Amino acid sequence: MKPTRRGLTQGQPWVSPVLGSLILLGTVALLSGSLVGWGASFSGQLSGIGSFGSGTQLLSDTIGGTNCLSSSNSAAGITTNHAACATYPLSTTVGSASTTTLGNQGSVAPTSASVATGGTCGVQQFVDTSSVGTNIGLPLGGATYSGAGPSSYTGSPTSVGFDGSTGWGETLSGLTMPANYTVMAWIKPSALNGVILGATSTQSNVAAASADRMVWIDAAGRLDFGNDVTTLRATAGSALAVGTWYLVVATKSTTTGMALYINGVLNNTSASAGAKATLNYTGYWHLGWGGAVGSAFANLPTTDFFGGNIADEAVFPTALSAAAVTTLYSQTTQSGLSTQVLANAPTSYWPLQDTGTSLYSGAIANVAANNTGTSYRDSSNNPGTNTGTGQGAPGVDASGPIGDTATTFNGTTGWIQTTLGPPTAFYASPGPQTFSIAGWFKTTTSGSIVGFTTLQSNAAPSMWDRHMWLDAAGHVVFGVYPNAVFEVNSSATTAKNYADGNWHFAVATVAPVSATVGTVLLYVDGVLVAGAVGNETITGSNPAQVYGGWWHLGWSNANNGWTDPPTTGYWSGSLGQIAVFPSVLTAANVSSLYGASSASAYLGAVTGGVATSNAFWPLDEKAQPASPACTYIVMTVQVGSVCVYPLATGVCPAVPASSWLSMSSSLSIALPALKFTTATTGSVPAAAVGLHVSVPWVITDGANGFSSQLTHNAGYVLL
Amino acid sequence: MDSEKKSRKRGLIAALLGVAALGLTAAVTLGVTTFSAQVGGTGTFQTGTLLLSKTNASGTCLSSANSAGSITTNINAACPGSDLGAGTTNVPQVNQTSTVTLTNQGSINSASGLTLTTGACSAIAAPYGASVLNPLSSGSDTAGFCGKVDITIYNTTAAKCLYPAAVGACPAPSNANNLVTLASASPFTLATSLASGASVGLTITTQLDASATNADQGLAANATMTYTLGQ
Numbered sequence: 001m002k003p004t005r006r007g008l009t010q011g012q013p014w015v016s017p018v019l020g021s022l023i024l025l026g027t028v029a030l031l032s033g034s035l036v037g038w039g040a041s042f043s044g045q046l047s048g049i050g051s052f053g054s055g056t057q058l059l060s061d062t063i064g065g066t067n068c069l070s071s072s073n074s075a076a077g078i079t080t081n082h083a084a085c086a087t088y089p090l091s092t093t094v095g096s097a098s099t100t101t102l103g104n105q106g107s108v109a110p111t112s113a114s115v116a117t118g119g120t121c122g123v124q125q126f127v128d129t130s131s132v133g134t135n136i137g138l139p140l141g142g143a144t145y146s147g148a149g150p151s152s153y154t155g156s157p158t159s160v161g162f163d164g165s166t167g168w169g170e171t172l173s174g175l176t177m178p179a180n181y182t183v184m185a186w187i188k189p190s191a192l193n194g195v196i197l198g199a200t201s202t203q204s205n206v207a208a209a210s211a212d213r214m215v216w217i218d219a220a221g222r223l224d225f226g227n228d229v230t231t232l233r234a235t236a237g238s239a240l241a242v243g244t245w246y247l248v249v250a251t252k253s254t255t256t257g258m259a260l261y262i263n264g265v266l267n268n269t270s271a272s273a274g275a276k277a278t279l280n281y282t283g284y285w286h287l288g289w290g291g292a293v294g295s296a297f298a299n300l301p302t303t304d305f306f307g308g309n310i311a312d313e314a315v316f317p318t319a320l321s322a323a324a325v326t327t328l329y330s331q332t333t334q335s336g337l338s339t340q341v342l343a344n345a346p347t348s349y350w351p352l353q354d355t356g357t358s359l360y361s362g363a364i365a366n367v368a369a370n371n372t373g374t375s376y377r378d379s380s381n382n383p384g385t386n387t388g389t390g391q392g393a394p395g396v397d398a399s400g401p402i403g404d405t406a407t408t409f410n411g412t413t414g415w416i417q418t419t420l421g422p423p424t425a426f427y428a429s430p431g432p433q434t435f436s437i438a439g440w441f442k443t444t445t446s447g448s449i450v451g452f453t454t455l456q457s458n459a460a461p462s463m464w465d466r467h468m469w470l471d472a473a474g475h476v477v478f479g480v481y482p483n484a485v486f487e488v489n490s491s492a493t494t495a496k497n498y499a500d501g502n503w504h505f506a507v508a509t510v511a512p513v514s515a516t517v518g519t520v521l522l523y524v525d526g527v528l529v530a531g532a533v534g535n536e537t538i539t540g541s542n543p544a545q546v547y548g549g550w551w552h553l554g555w556s557n558a559n560n561g562w563t564d565p566p567t568t569g570y571w572s573g574s575l576g577q578i579a580v581f582p583s584v585l586t587a588a589n590v591s592s593l594y595g596a597s598s599a600s601a602y603l604g605a606v607t608g609g610v611a612t613s614n615a616f617w618p619l620d621e622k623a624q625p626a627s628p629a630c631t632y633i634v635m636t637v638q639v640g641s642v643c644v645y646p647l648a649t650g651v652c653p654a655v656p657a658s659s660w661l662s663m664s665s666s667l668s669i670a671l672p673a674l675k676f677t678t679a680t681t682g683s684v685p686a687a688a689v690g691l692h693v694s695v696p697w698v699i700t701d702g703a704n705g706f707s708s709q710l711t712h713n714a715g716y717v718l719l
Numbered sequence: 720m721d722s723e724k725k726s727r728k729r730g731l732i733a734a735l736l737g738v739a740a741l742g743l744t745a746a747v748t749l750g751v752t753t754f755s756a757q758v759g760g761t762g763t764f765q766t767g768t769l770l771l772s773k774t775n776a777s778g779t780c781l782s783s784a785n786s787a788g789s790i791t792t793n794i795n796a797a798c799p800g801s802d803l804g805a806g807t808t809n810v811p812q813v814n815q816t817s818t819v820t821l822t823n824q825g826s827i828n829s830a831s832g833l834t835l836t837t838g839a840c841s842a843i844a845a846p847y848g849a850s851v852l853n854p855l856s857s858g859s860d861t862a863g864f865c866g867k868v869d870i871t872i873y874n875t876t877a878a879k880c881l882y883p884a885a886v887g888a889c890p891a892p893s894n895a896n897n898l899v900t901l902a903s904a905s906p907f908t909l910a911t912s913l914a915s916g917a918s919v920g921l922t923i924t925t926q927l928d929a930s931a932t933n934a935d936q937g938l939a940a941n942a943t944m945t946y947t948l949g950q
Contacts, residue, residue, distance in 0.1 A: 042827070042950045044769050044771035044948040045793065045946065046773050046780055046794070047945040047946070049941050050942045051801040051939055051940070052801075052803045052809065052925050053940075054807075054927055054936055054939075067852055069856075077858050078933050078934060103852070106936070703810045705812065706931075
């Protein structure tokens with residue numbers, strides 16, 4: 001038997017030194033588990049990919065079946081994660097509700113979301129880009145934006161569409177109508193009817209004392225140009241066709257008369273005396289409308305409204321030459337035409353390339369702001385039942401308490417009258433005997449915060465108590481009349497002057513202890529400053545006077561008959577978040593209300609979270625919009641089943657009269673549905689009817705540093 | 720006994736002395752002409768094994784494939800799972816923690832210890848959460864993403880921060896230590912020696928930095944992590 005490399009067996013008489021060494025090495029390796037020192041080594045190695053992935057935060061909304069995603073999904077990837085959506089969350093028809101469905105299309109759930117108006121409310125406009133540049137056009141009725149422009153142009157020119165029955169453009173500036181002039185427009189008629197452009201002596205689209213300088217399409221499809229009382233008709237062989245773009249230019253000169261060009265070619269002229277005549281008046285240009293029907297011109301259309309598309313409408317203060325007209329027509333781009341138009345110094349030039357995103361907030365003739373009837377909602381557990389009505393023009397304090405806005409009072413005439421008096425519900429006669437009043441105030445002088453009297457008005461009442469005011473020293477005082485004057489005054493514990501221009505929170509509580517004793521407590525800024533249990537002596541079994549009455553905000557009759565009265569029955573300063581409870585708030589309750597850090601938190605606290613309120617006036621009605629037209633449209637915004645504008649519990653109430661289309665701050669929301677409801681308020685002036693009222697909307701959500709945003713700014717509500 | 724037998728005998732004696740010198744008691748009997756003895760059983764020459772295992776949230780993998788082909792290179796370059804955690808929905812300023820355990824599964828001790836080498840980081844678009852409306856969206860910041868993934872590595876066995884190097888616990892993740900700087904600081908010694916059966920635990924904390932923007936959405940940063948157990 002031969003020796004093997006694996007071992008030795010009996011009968012092997014010798015072992016080589018080499019083999020011995022191997023045995024030694026192997027044995028050492030086997031038993032020590034180490035080969036260190038013998039050159040070759042063992043090693044174990046493993047690898048993997050360490051991977052870290054970030055999530056995506058993408059917001060979408062769907063309005064009327066049209067989706068919009070916050071990222072463009074372009075090859076460039078997400079950068080701003082902010083999309084401008086083509087849709088609009090409000091229905092075009094005022095008085096209607098519209099739902100926007102939000103969706104999270106990313107992998108990360110948002111931790112916050114909000115909705116806000118993203119700019120000033122205004123009306124949409126047709127921009128005037130002439131050197132004069134002040135004759136803005138206002139679209140009305142069935143005018144639509146961003147239609148296709150002249151087909152002969154390269155690029156992507158656009159146009160405005162007119163529906164042929166309601167759509168037109170009003171201009172803002174009354175001008176002395178020129179004796180020499182040129183009017184120009186690209187048109188694509190959808191019907192052989194209507195006025196392309198015309199001047200009348202009135203701004204609106206009603207019959208006017210003077211009307212001429214107009215171009216229309218007659219029933220034969222031929223263009224007509226009316227000046228003074230003369231009609232220049234296009235030739236019989238040049239009838240227009242529906243659906244075809246034409247560049248129409250009409251010139252009038254006091255020396256050469258009238259001329260009509262179609263697509264840069266002179267079509268017809270008139271050098272008659274009538275063609276050279278000038279009808280003098282101050283008037284307004286109308287886009288897509290003119291006062292032709294019923295006029296003395298020949299070949300009249302059957303409607304003054306143009307149906308089809310119009311682009312690059314302009315008025316020049318001279319009769320352009322044929323060469324100039326040819327040059328205008330020879331352009332191949334909208335920008336080229338624009339350059340040539342401006343080179344001829346137009347007095348007005350409406351390119352009509354508008355997208356509906358440029359808003360006008362200035363004055364509009366015969367459209368005064370609707371600044372009457374300001375109401376103050378009741379958001380208590382009896383929502384909407386005790387609405388307040390502003391008297392003496394209360395204003396808006398943008399820096400209200402707890403991050404909200406507030407209402408200002410002028411100290412002489414301003415106050416808020418409430419709706420409910422006896423014998424209705426909580427306000428039935430007599431007034432409450434166990435109750436609390438809470439509210440935020442800011443002032444620099446003495447005055448009345450709240451009061452209860454026998455009259456709804458602020459006339460001299462027969463009985464009055466349950467008043468809260470600041471006395472001449474700036475101390476907070478609360479008074480009731482248990483058949484005798486009884487006051488609690490913050491001066492009992494502090495000399496602090498609360499008329500310091502800062503926001504303070506006052507709470508008064510009243511409750512009977514027995515037939516002869518009551519408890520009246522006063523808290524300021526969460527701290528008990530006056531009163532103690534059983535501090536009130538009662539004569540007549542009730543801690544407050546027995547009568548039916550109304551609450552008054554920003555006014556009381558405390559300046560009559562009280563021991564430490566205010567210097568006036570009115571309030572000079574701001575008030576906010578005033579609530580009345582049919583219960584006694586505890587010190588802990590008061591502390592909780594004082595600690596509410598936001599309007600929504602306070603709302604929750606006064607509608608059951610801390611106590612149930614009978615009346616709650618947030619007094620955060622927003623600032624009236626700058627645009628007069630916007631003051632005729634109000635709205636509510638509801639998230640799921642909760643109203644967020646105005647902030648309220650449960651679903652939105654009927655649209656409040658001062659819940660303007662503009663919101664002063666963003667509102668927290670939750671996915672997935674927003675419901676916008678609009679209504680008109682006040683008596684809408686005839687001159688405002690048909691205006692395109694719009695405010696941009698911004699909807700955002702985010703998670704930590706990731707955010708996504710949708711902007712809607714190309715829609716409107718038709719007033 | 721001739722000279723050749725003398726030589727063989729000297730070799731055998733040397734070998735036996737070597738074994739004896741190590742104090743070994745293995746039952747090995749060597750037969751020579753001048754001895755008459757029997758070996759009871761089989762004398763075996765056997766090598767030790769050096770194997771490394773790694774356990775993360777996705778499971779355990781071994782440095783050897785343990786296939787029918789047995790140990791060859793003893794290198795496994797395709798361990799499953801991510802040692803940086805499984806999250807694909809990270810947002811800025813929210814950290815995630817993963818645990819990695821490395822064990823010497825071999826029969827011999829490692830005297831040269833265990834190291835971690837991290838490769839260069841690269842970022843790719845990884846549009847998680849696709850939907851009908853969002854089929855493709857990822858951020859565009861593939862160039863900067865790796866530098867916005869903050870990381871710390873804590874050696875739970877040694878109770879010290881491995882990256883950034885610190886005594887005791889690791890600091891909160893910050894942009895000073897990210898997947899780009901990590902590669903520069905590599906390799907890291909996880910253990911200077913590792914006995915058979917012994918383990919080293921790592922806690923790896925990652926966080927998308929506060930400087931991340933929307934352009935850092937839907938991206939994945941990848942870096943090779945290689946663990947080597949030496950003899």
